[in-house]
Amino acid sequence: MKYDTDEIIRIKVGRDLSRDYKGFKGTFAALAYNCLHKKALPGFCYEEGLVVHAERDGGTLSLTISGGRPEDSLIEIMDIALSNLSAFPVGPGEAQFSVYVE
Amino acid sequence: MALKTAKEYLESIEKMVPRVYIGGKWVKNLLEHPVTRSMVMANSMIYGLAEDPSHKEVMVATSHLTGEPINRNLNVARNIHDLDMRQEMALLTSQTVGTCNYRCVGCDALNSLASTTWEMDQALGTNYNERFNKWLAYAQANDLAVSGAITDAKGDRKKRPSQQDEPDTFVRLVEKRSDGIVVRGIKVSQSGAIGSHETLVLPGGALREGEEAFALAFAVQNSAPGLTYICQYNAYSAEREMYPEEELGNPIYGQRETSTMYFDNVFIPWERVFHCGETKYSGRMVTRFAKAHRMNCGGACKVGFADLIIGGALLAAESIGVEKVPHIQEKIIDMLRYSETSHACAIAAAMRGREEPKGSGVFLPDDLFGNAAKLNIAHGFYEIIKNAGDIGGGLVVTMPRQKDLQDPDVGPMLKKAFAAVAPAEKRLKIAKFLQHWSAGLHGPGTWHGAGAPQTQRFMFTVLTDFEAKKKMAKKLMGLKD
Numbered sequence: 001m002k003y004d005t006d007e008i009i010r011i012k013v014g015r016d017l018s019r020d021y022k023g024f025k026g027t028f029a030a031l032a033y034n035c036l037h038k039k040a041l042p043g044f045c046y047e048e049g050l051v052v053h054a055e056r057d058g059g060t061l062s063l064t065i066s067g068g069r070p071e072d073s074l075i076e077i078m079d080i081a082l083s084n085l086s087a088f089p090v091g092p093g094e095a096q097f098s099v100y101v102e
Numbered sequence: 103m104a105l106k107t108a109k110e111y112l113e114s115i116e117k118m119v120p121r122v123y124i125g126g127k128w129v130k131n132l133l134e135h136p137v138t139r140s141m142v143m144a145n146s147m148i149y150g151l152a153e154d155p156s157h158k159e160v161m162v163a164t165s166h167l168t169g170e171p172i173n174r175n176l177n178v179a180r181n182i183h184d185l186d187m188r189q190e191m192a193l194l195t196s197q198t199v200g201t202c203n204y205r206c207v208g209c210d211a212l213n214s215l216a217s218t219t220w221e222m223d224q225a226l227g228t229n230y231n232e233r234f235n236k237w238l239a240y241a242q243a244n245d246l247a248v249s250g251a252i253t254d255a256k257g258d259r260k261k262r263p264s265q266q267d268e269p270d271t272f273v274r275l276v277e278k279r280s281d282g283i284v285v286r287g288i289k290v291s292q293s294g295a296i297g298s299h300e301t302l303v304l305p306g307g308a309l310r311e312g313e314e315a316f317a318l319a320f321a322v323q324n325s326a327p328g329l330t331y332i333c334q335y336n337a338y339s340a341e342r343e344m345y346p347e348e349e350l351g352n353p354i355y356g357q358r359e360t361s362t363m364y365f366d367n368v369f370i371p372w373e374r375v376f377h378c379g380e381t382k383y384s385g386r387m388v389t390r391f392a393k394a395h396r397m398n399c400g401g402a403c404k405v406g407f408a409d410l411i412i413g414g415a416l417l418a419a420e421s422i423g424v425e426k427v428p429h430i431q432e433k434i435i436d437m438l439r440y441s442e443t444s445h446a447c448a449i450a451a452a453m454r455g456r457e458e459p460k461g462s463g464v465f466l467p468d469d470l471f472g473n474a475a476k477l478n479i480a481h482g483f484y485e486i487i488k489n490a491g492d493i494g495g496g497l498v499v500t501m502p503r504q505k506d507l508q509d510p511d512v513g514p515m516l517k518k519a520f521a522a523v524a525p526a527e528k529r530l531k532i533a534k535f536l537q538h539w540s541a542g543l544h545g546p547g548t549w550h551g552a553g554a555p556q557t558q559r560f561m562f563t564v565l566t567d568f569e570a571k572k573k574m575a576k577k578l579m580g581l582k583d
Contacts, residue, residue, distance in 0.1 A: 003167060003239040024240045026371025029281040030326070033369040040327035045121035046130060083117040084325040086244065086299055 009087060010095035011078045013102070014071045019079070020095055023087025028097040030085060032061050041077065043084030050077075059097045074101050104170045105162070106245035108150035115142055115247075115297055120325040122296050122361070124333035125343070132297055136342045137333065140356030142297040144199045145247055147355065148175070151198060160190045165242050166463070167235055172242040175205035178216040179465040185397075185452035189467075192398040193445070196406025199355040200538075204294025206403065207250030210394035211302040212238060215319060217464040218387045219376050224461075226380060234376045237321055241300065248321075249298035251363055252391060254306035255288040263309070263316045273303060273365055274315040275378065282371040283378065285318060286328075289363045291550075296331045296361055298324055305377070308385025317384045319377035320370045328368040331361040338542060349504045351538020358547055390458070390466055392553055397467040399552035400476025401448025407544065408441035408479075408486050414535045415493040421524035421532055422495070433489040440482025447475035470565045477558040483548040487540040494536040501533045 009021045009028050021027075034040045035054035044050050053064035065074055078101055079089070106114070115132060122129040124137055132138040152161040152173050163177035163184065164170070179185045188209070195203035216238070219230035241248055254263070257271030266272065273287035285303075295301045304319050322329065333339075338357045347353045377387060412434060419425040419434075454468035491498055497520070507513050507526055520526035538544075549555065576583075 003236050005236045005240040005243070024237065024373065026282065026373035029371045030323075030369055033279075033282065034327040037369070038327045038367075042323070042325050042327060043117075043119045045119060045325065045327065046128065080117065080119070083114075084119060084323065086246065086323055 007097065008090065008093055008095040009082070009097045009099060011075065011082070011099050011101060013074045013078070013100075017071050017075050018092075019075060020090050020092055021082045021087040022090040023082065023085055027082075027085050027087050028059070028061070028099075031081070031099070032056050035061060035063055041081040043080045044077070061097070061099045063099060063101045065101060077101075104165075104172055104243060104245060105152055106149055106173075107153055108146040111146050111149040111245075111247065112142070114299065115145075118299070118325050120296055121330045122333065123330065125335040125339055129333075136347070137339050137356065137359065138296055140201075140342065140352075140354065141204060141294055141359040144201050144355040145204045145294060145297050147199050148195055148203050148205055149173070149245075149247075151194065157194060160187055160194050163187070165239070167239045168242065170242070173205075173245055175203070175209045176212065176238065176242045176245070176248065177209070178213055178238070179394075179455070180463055181465055182453060182455055185455040185465055185467055186449065188394075189398055189402040189448045189452050192402035192448075193406045196403045197409050198406075200352045200407065200410050201355045202293045202358045203403070204249055204298065205247050206398060207252070207293060207395065208248030208298065208300075208302050209250075210391050210398060211250035211252070211304055212241075212248065213394050213464065213466065214304065214387050214390035215302065215376050217390050217458055217462050217466060218383055220462040220464065221386070221459050222377070222380055222383050224459075228380075230376045233373060237374060237376075241321075244299075246299040247294075247297065249292065249295045249301045250391070251289040251292045251295060251301050251303045252306055252388065253289060253291050255290050255362075256306065262313065264313055270364075272306065272316050273318060275318055276315075276367060278378075282369055283318075283320070283375055284367050284369055285320070286365050286367050288365070291360050292331075292363050293358055293360050295324065295363055296333065296359070300324060301363070304387055304391060305384040307388055309381040311381055313381055314379040317377060317379050317381045319375075319387060321374040321376075322365075322368060322370060326368050326370075328366040330364045330366065332364065333359065333361045336543065338538075345503075345505075349534070351534045351536075351542065357538070357543050392557070393466050393469050393472055395552045396476040396558065397448045397451040397472035400479045401444045401446075401451065401472070402475075404479045404483055404548050405441045405445040405448070407539070407548075408437065408444075408483070411486055411490045411536070411539045412437050412441070414532060414539065415490045417532045418490075418494045418529075418536060421529045422522040424493075430493055433493060437486045437489050440479065440485055444475050444479040444482060447471050447478060451475060469561065473558040473561045473565070476552050477555050477562070480549050480555045480558070484545055487545055490536050491540040494533055494540065497529070497533045498536045499541055501530050501537070504530050504534065 263272040277284035451467035451471035
């Protein structure tokens with residue numbers, strides 16, 4: 001039997017950087033809750049103040065990360081956060097959720 | 103990917119950053135701290151066993167959800183053979199790492215959930231079983247290390263969970279949202295949660311109407327924001343921090359490592375929630391977990407430990423030339439008697455296992471034999487480590503450090519002092535191994551793991567038909583009433 005277990009989340013940084021992640025259903029909800037209510041990213045428990053601002057509009061989450069970091073550093077941070085939610089990179093596909101990071 | 107290799111598990115754990123505190127320090131990389139590393143290395147060995155073709159029947163099962171090969175630690179038992187292989191896995195893993203299979207509690211928790219969520223759905227029309235099966239299919243497909251958290255901090259034992267002065271002594275629901283729940287509270291004595299990808303959290307005991315907030319079961323990711331692990335710390339932790347690994351009693355895999363898990367308003371998406379408020383089913387969930395765990399923990403895991411201790415005691419006897427002395431042989435036989443009778447109880451619990459509840463397709467071990475396995479080994483293990491200390495001699499606790507043998511001033515004298523049939527180096531290595539078992543944490547660990555013996559004694563009174571026994575005795579005596 002094939003179980004419908006996954007959700008695809010697209011991480012977008014700036015204009016050009018984009019990466020898709022596949023996680024178990026509810027992964028986006030967990031990411032959004034932690035960014036909105038705890039101002040925290042999974043995997044960064046030792047770095048307080050990393051999430052400066054978070055806003056959710058349906059299936060879209062907009063995040064501002066502290067420190068004026070370059071785009072490749074931002075995608076690296078999100079890669080760690082998604083890994084800590086057991087969501088892993090996949091090839092480009094149809095994403096149900098989007099996260100804009102700046 | 104349905105089966106992770108040991109290497110892939112280590113790579114996945116290296117990326118995870120849970121909030122872990124041990125002995126006054128925050129640990130940012132589990133593989134860099136010697137104590138947390140020992141736990142992770144033990145888990146990696148469990149993955150490694152599934153790679154070994156000679157252990158395939160024990161370590162690899164077929165998913166009833168997808169038909170794919172999966173690690174048996176993520177398998178739901180669907181027949182007697184599954185139960186038998188489950189207890190054999192507990193034996194093999196203990197023999198191999200000499201500490202916890204840190205995926206073991208998670209395995210028994212998921213079997214309880216498979217059974218109880220099915221029952222809840224039948225009776226209440228909920229969709230917990232479907233949710234659980236989806237989560238399990240995902241865990242199997244990614245071969246996740248899943249630990250289990252059952253025991254609440256509990257506070258004042260005279261009071262119910264909702265009456266506690268400190269409400270955090272029990273994990274409870276604090277907010278129900280459209281996309282999930284928020285939980286807080288404390289679970290204690292959680293083996294290997296730090297190095298697992300996820301932990302299955304179950305209620306700590308039976309609950310009553312009015313205690314719905316505590317009737318919770320869910321899967322939480324190990325680095326969920328708000329979740330903190332405070333690791334156990336003891337003389338063996340300090341020793342591991344101070345000494346090189348090769349000088350320790352269990353060099354790579356260490357003592358059993360547990361932590362206190364503090365949930366500080368942790369968000370759990372609904373897709374990971376398998377029980378929320380149905381108090382009638384909380385007790386069944388715990389009982390079914392205990393039923394599985396007593397067979398495995400009592401009748402197989404500790405038997406694997408006993409095999410290692412008996413091996414160490416035999417080597418100690420040989421190292422001083424007493425292996426043929428009758429009272430030494432008698433003590434070895436006594437050690438075997440305790441361990442093999444417990445293993446026999448585990449095999450009996452598996453063989454007498456049955457589908458529970460009927461129609462669920464989930465097989466659980468026989469309760470009475472599982473409890474017998476655990477109760478027998480709880481007492482027997484102390485006898486086993488007593489005999490190991492006896493055969494190993496005072497050296498088990500009076501020995502110098504292995505490194506002292508290399509000291510230019512005292513080394514030559516120590517080598518003379520401790521050389522017997524075997525050289526001093528070998529004798530100290532064996533003595534340190536026996537110290538790890540007989541003067542370490544495993545006595546109380548075995549006593550309390552899977553529930554203290556008082557719970558098994560209680561189960562004996564519940565499960566035994568005393569009237570039937572009286573009736574058969576009276577019949578034979580010819581007593582009318």
